[in-house]
Amino acid sequence: MEAVNWLLINGANAVLWLWGLVKSLFVTLFGALDTVLDPVLSPVFAVLNPICTAIGDAVYAVLGPLPVWLGLTVLSALTGVVMLVAFRYVSNQTAIGRAKDDIKANLLALKLYKDELRVTFQAQGRLLWAVLRLQRYVLTPVLVMLLPVLLGLAQMGVRHQWRPLHPGEQTLIRMRLAEDAGNPIEVQLEPNAGVVAEVGAVPGGGELVWRIRGGKPGRHALRFNTGGHVIEKELVVGTDFQRVSAARVGPDWTGQLFHPAERRLPGDGPIRSIEITYPGVDSWIYGANWWVLYFFVISMAVALLLKPLFRVRF
DSSP states (O other): OHHHHHHHHHHHHHHHHHHHHHHHHHHHHHHHHHHHHHHHHHHHHHHHHHHHHHHHHHHHHHTEEEEEOHHHHHHHHHHHHHHHHHHHHHOOOHHHHHHHHHHOOOOOHHHHHOOOOHHHHHHHHHHHHHHHHHHHHHHHHHHHHHHHHHHHHHHHHHHHOOBOOTOOOOOEEEEEEEETSSSSOEEEEEEEEEEEEEEEEEEETTEEEEEEEEEEEEEEEEEEEEETTEEEEEEEEEOOOOOOOEOOOOOOOHHHHOSSSOOOOOTTSEEEEEEEOOOOOOOOOTTHHHHHHHHHHHHHHHHHHHHHTTTTOO
16 A cells, blocks of 8 residues: 555656646747747737727727627638638648648558558558648648737737726726836826726735726726826726727737737836736626637638638648
C-alpha cells in the first residue's frame, strides 16, 4: 500500500512539474511573440478600430428591429457565406482538389494492398505528404482571413459579451496605474449624471478603485482629472441591448483587439487602463461567452451547406 501511495504522489508531482514546464514554455513563447507583434499591430488596430466600430454601429442599427437572437443568427449566416466566398478566391482550389484526390487514392491503396508491405509503406508516405499539402493550402486563406475575422468578432463582443449598467445597479471602476506613475497619484472622478460615486478612489495593488451605482440612462463620458490632465471613459447605463465598452486600454495590441470601441490611452501617461465591471448578457444563445459558440456553429453550418453551391473545396 505504501508503494502505491508513493507511486501516486510522485506521479502527481511529475505531472504537475511537467504542466508547469509546459506553461512556462508557452508564456515565454507568447511573450516573445507579443514583443515582436506589438510594434506592428498596435498602430494597425489604432487605425482600424474606429473604422470597424462605425461599421459595427451601422450593421447593428440595421439589425436593431430584429430580436437579438435573430440578428445574431442573420449576422452569423452572412459571415459564413462571406468566408466561404473569400476562401474560394483566396485559396488554391486546384491544388486542394489534387491533394484531396491523392488522399482518397492512397486510402484506397491501403485497403486494396494491405498484404503488400512495400506498397503499404509507399501509400502511407504519399498519404502523409498529401495531408501536409492539404493543410498548407487550407492554412494560407485562413491566415489571410484571420485579421478581418478577429476585428469582426471584437465588434460583436462589445455588444454580446456585456450589457449596460442598470440605473441604481452597483459595480466597480478599476484604474490600473503605470509602474512609474508615482505614489500616491491624485485622481478625481468628476460629477456625472450617469453615475453615483459611493466609495473611492481607494488605492491598492497599483490600482485605484471606485464603487459606483448607475445613474441616468444613456451613454456618458466619465471624466477623470489627474492633476489638470483629463482622461475620459465611456459609461453606458440602460436596460436595452447596445454596445458596451468594458475597458479603455493602452497601446498594447491585445488590449485594443478585445476592447476596440474607445480610443487607446497614451502609452506614456500615468494610466494604463480604466475598466468598468459590467454584468454579462444573460442568454444561452446571444449572451456572454455563448454568443461565440453560437456564431461559429451557425457560420460553419451555413458554409458546409452552401459549399456545393459555390463549388468550394476544403
